[in-house]
Amino acid sequence: MALTIETNVAVVPVQPIAPEAASATPIASATPTAKPESNILDPGFNLTLRPMRYPQFFEMYKDAIKNTWTVEEIDFSDDLTDLDRKLLPAEKHLISRLVAFFATGDSIVANNLVLNLYEHINSPEARMYLSRQLYEEALHVQFYLNLLDNYIPDADERAAAFAAIECIPSIRAKAEFCFKWMDSVGSGPLVTADDRKRFLLNLVCFATCIEGLFFFAAFAYVYFLRSKGLLNGLAAGTNWVFRDESMHMNFALEVIHTVRSEEPELFDADLSEQITAMLEEAVEAEYQFAEDLLGEGVPGMSTADTRSYLEFVADQRLMQLGLPRRYGSRNPFSFMELQDVQELSNFFERTVSAYQVGVAGEVTFDEDF
16 A cells, blocks of 8 residues: 655655665665865865874974074174175175165065965965964064164165165066066966966965075075175074075975875966966066166176076976976076075174074075075
8 A cells, every 4th residue: 555645735645665776776874975175275264183184284384483583683783884894886786776675575475475375275284384474474574674774774765775666677577577476366266277277376486486586586695795704694684584485485385286286187288388487587587686786796796697596596496396497507606505594603703693493404505495
């Protein structure tokens, strides 16, 4: 006899289920199926730290904490004597341009971190590192602000340094390069492959072109002067900034490596060509700055050698991204072959400075840096 279900409308007969139909359509298990793991660029706001999906970013966060330093540790007193009595006019011009770039460089990076990276990298471990990086960018801004206050006591001249991205063509060209890629991501979640490629290009730009090329060129000018026994306070602070920036770049490269492992189809020939073209554009922008900065003839540092150094660094960045070299240039600056960023006691017999929390190891320029 067929079962019936009474409703407010009618009586509907319900037929028994045949035994073979019952076996073909089993009842759903009471145990819920596991939710598929999302990729690091999938839209959302993942808060789960246990189990930890990306422990490598948590380890990077902990390493960054060990690198804590403060601006107050840096002594500029000898630098002021160098600026007043030892630097040649061409070297003073170099410093004036370099300080003008420093005035806003890290603020641009910090803005991109807040506007683009934090929103789209959907990993709580990675966001912990980004929070630490934002603190470090602010620390760098404070360092360069302190540098300007010491190097340029005149308020009007300091204001001119902060206006350099509007007033000095070679610095404006670098700023425009940064802003172009900062604005390239667009708004909203990264839904399509094109959305994610635009984000990857932004991440590559700020890691390899800005932090990994523009800043590394600036470091070279500082270390060149240090090799002549000049501006050791600036060099001491730069060593700390150098370690931070290297870690920022390595974090971004690890994010890129993670995306490549999760979505290899994004890394096609078109993306590779765009990355290579981007680095070529960055080399040209930085070389324009070098021509300006070295334009008065700095003894011991030529524009030709500087271009070779920029091309060498660009090749290093391409290889770190798994791409072939573009230039095949060598590193002409022997003073950049090895920088020990743990302790700055050197042949100038300076006082040893170290991080508040010690970190062992060295950073070499002929390897992954």
